[in-house]
Amino acid sequence: MRMSKGVEWAVHTLLNLAWVDHGRPVATAQLAAGHDLPGPYLHKQLQALVRAGLLESVPGARGGFLLARAPEAISMLDVVLAIEGDEPLFRCTEIRQCGLVGAECSGPDDFALPCAVKSALGRAETAWREALAAQSLADVGRATDEHAPNVGGAVRRALGSD
Amino acid sequence: MRMSKGVEWAVHTLLNLAWVDHGRPVATAQLAAGHDLPGPYLHKQLQALVRAGLLESVPGARGGFLLARAPEAISMLDVVLAIEGDEPLFRCTEIRQCGLVGAECSGPDDFALPCAVKSALGRAETAWREALAAQSLADVGRATDEHAPNVGGAVRRALGSD
DNA sequence: GAAGAATTACTCGGATACTGCGTGTCCGAGTGTAACGGG
DNA sequence: CCCGTTACACTCGGACACGCAGTATCCGAGTAATTCTTC
Numbered sequence: 001m002r003m004s005k006g007v008e009w010a011v012h013t014l015l016n017l018a019w020v021d022h023g024r025p026v027a028t029a030q031l032a033a034g035h036d037l038p039g040p041y042l043h044k045q046l047q048a049l050v051r052a053g054l055l056e057s058v059p060g061a062r063g064g065f066l067l068a069r070a071p072e073a074i075s076m077l078d079v080v081l082a083i084e085g086d087e088p089l090f091r092c093t094e095i096r097q098c099g100l101v102g103a104e105c106s107g108p109d110d111f112a113l114p115c116a117v118k119s120a121l122g123r124a125e126t127a128w129r130e131a132l133a134a135q136s137l138a139d140v141g142r143a144t145d146e147h148a149p150n151v152g153g154a155v156r157r158a159l160g161s162d
Numbered sequence: 163m164r165m166s167k168g169v170e171w172a173v174h175t176l177l178n179l180a181w182v183d184h185g186r187p188v189a190t191a192q193l194a195a196g197h198d199l200p201g202p203y204l205h206k207q208l209q210a211l212v213r214a215g216l217l218e219s220v221p222g223a224r225g226g227f228l229l230a231r232a233p234e235a236i237s238m239l240d241v242v243l244a245i246e247g248d249e250p251l252f253r254c255t256e257i258r259q260c261g262l263v264g265a266e267c268s269g270p271d272d273f274a275l276p277c278a279v280k281s282a283l284g285r286a287e288t289a290w291r292e293a294l295a296a297q298s299l300a301d302v303g304r305a306t307d308e309h310a311p312n313v314g315g316a317v318r319r320a321l322g323s324d
Numbered sequence: 325g326a327a328g329a330a331t332t333a334c335t336c337g338g339a340t341a342c343t344g345c346g347t348g349t350c351c352g353a354g355t356g357t358a359a360c361g362g363g
Numbered sequence: 364c365c366c367g368t369t370a371c372a373c374t375c376g377g378a379c380a381c382g383c384a385g386t387a388t389c390c391g392a393g394t395a396a397t398t399c400t401t402c
Contacts, residue, residue, distance in 0.1 A: 002345095003163050003252045003283075004385065011279045012257055027335070036261035040388050047337070060394030061334045076282055090165045095174055096313075099198035104316030116305040117173045120238055120297045121165075128290035135282045143278040151258075154266030164384095166346065189374070202349050209376070222355035223373045 006045040006083045009037055013046070014054065014079065015141050018071040019155040025056075025064030030159050045083060052082030071141060077132035089125050092118035168207040168245045171199055175208070176216065176241065177303050180233045181317040187218075187226030192321050207245060214244030233303060239294035251287050254280035 013031050020026060028046060032039040046065055049055040056068045067074070092115050096102065105111065144151055175193050182188060190208060194201035208227055211217040218230045229236070254277050258264065267273065306313055 001163060001165050001246045001251065002249060005255065006385090007252065007283075008255060008257060008279065011282075015279075016263065025335095029335095032261075034261050034263045035257040036264075037257065038387065041386065043336080044338095044387085050336090057336060058394095059334095059336050059392095061332090061396055063335045063394075065336090076286065084163045087164060089163065090169065093167060093170060095170060095197040095199065099194075099196050100320035101178065101196045101313075101317050102198075104320050105310070105313055107310070107312045110310040110312050110316075113309040116302045116309065117170060117177075119305070120173075120302050121169075121294075123297070124238065124290050124293035127293040128286050131286035131289040132283075135285070140278045140282050143281070147275040147278065148267070148269070148272040150269045150272050151263075151267055154272075155263050158262035158266050168346090187374095191374095200348065203347065205375080206348085206377095212375090219375060220355095221353095221373095221375050223357050223371090225355080225374045227375090 001089070003080070004083055006041075006048075007080055009035070009042055010045050010049060010079050010083050011076070011137075011140070013042070014049070014067065014071075014074065014137055015144070016155050016159055017055075017065065017067050018137060018141055019152045020160050022160060023066075024062070025058040025066045026159055027064040031065070034155070034159050049079075049082050052078065054078060054082055071138035072136050074137040075133045076135045076137075076140070077129055079137075080132055088122070089128075090118070090121040092121075163251070165242070166245060168203075168210075169242055171197070171204055172207050172211060172241050172245050173238070173299075173302070175204070176211070176229065176233075176236065176299055177306070178317050178321055179217075179227065179229050180299060180303055181314045182322050184322065185228075186224070187220040187228045188321055189226040192226070196317070196321055211241075211244050214240065216240055216244055233300035234298050236299040237295045238297045238299075238302070239291055241299075242294055250284070251290075252280070252283040 012035055016031065016034055017026060028043045029039055031037075031046070032042045046055060046057075050057050050065070054068055054074055055065045057063070057065055094111075094115065096115055096117075097105070097111055141152075174197055178193065178196055179188060190205045191201055193199075193208070194204045208217060208219075212219050212227070212230075216230055216236055217227045219225070219227055256273075256277065258277055258279075259267070259273055303314075
């Protein structure tokens with residue numbers, strides 16, 4: 001149960017696009033070179049971000065990708081769900097109703113309420129999602145600017161020159 | 163990034179052991195029949211719970227497994243880590259230091275502090291772990307007893323007869 | 325010199341192979357039980 | 364009748380195949396810029 005590395009790539013790429021911030025789109029090859037990532041695979045992740053509505057794609061010569069919304073309106077949860085999909089971490093298969101134990105539970109209301117295991121794990125997952133939703137791309141960028149003020153300029157030098 | 167189904171099996175099996183609660187161990191075949199699970203694979207998960215210190219194994223004839231601690235002392239986090247391993251969901255590969263952007267960041271302190279992306283995702287993971295650690299096996303069992311009082315007796319009838 | 329059309333080069337988009345982990349299974353080592361024989 | 368020994372059956376423990384999702388890659392469709400021709 002480990003998160004796909006595409007999430008890390010997506011967040012850094014979105015941050016780079018927020019830093020560059022000229023009206024022109026940036027091509028996949030430029031974004032990949034920025035962090036030495038395999039271009040075709042990064043391209044696949046960027047497509048997922050477009051489908052999720054986080055990026056705008058510009059086709060044709062001198063095309064590329066640019067942010068579809070302001071960095072304040074993009075949460076970490078949006079990025080994770082765009083890459084990983086919106087399926088829950090824990091999916092209950094209702095084994096409580098199977099086997100000898102399930103057969104012994106003949107009462108009509110024994111399974112009326114949700115499975116307590118599912119509820120317990122679900123509460124933890126809700127806390128995780130809320131913590132992700134509470135942090136925006138702008139927050140992460142601001143934290144980086146405060147801790148390492150040179151990074152923003154480095155991104156503009158590496159990707160801003162066209 | 164979905165959780166292994168072994169987690170669901172482990173929690174239900176631990177709950178069943180807590181309900182049965184006679185001093186004698188319960189064999190894998192009995193536990194598997196309780197929820198119609200594939201015995202050999204459940205056995206593999208139970209071994210992981212033994213390695214994590216949640217179960218005691220009793221070898222030999224009429225052997226099996228029994229809880230190593232009281233249900234109040236077993237948290238949902240213990241179970242998840244025992245099955246899934248204690249590696250973090252998000253592992254930072256420090257791509258911020260790679261590629262053109264990393265090369266432009268020549269400042270000595272640009273990478274001194276932790277990556278902001280890692281910190282942001284890590285905060286969410288901490289919230290998830292804390293929510294899991296706050297719920298014990300006894301809590302889940304109590305919730306089931308309140309919602310479906312017949313389940314405990316059903317487990318004892320299905321697994322308690324030896 | 326300016327306008328229009330054809331060409332060109334570059335980009336995104338989806339469809340296609342490969343690898344690692346989760347899933348499922350099996351057999352051997354070890355131990356407690358039970359039966360058996362002797363005192 | 365009681366005790367020691369032997370054989371046994373059952374259990375756990377780790378090692379061995381299979382399938383699917385993540386990983387990595389490629390080529391085709393589409394578009395904007397460019398260039399050439401014509402007026």
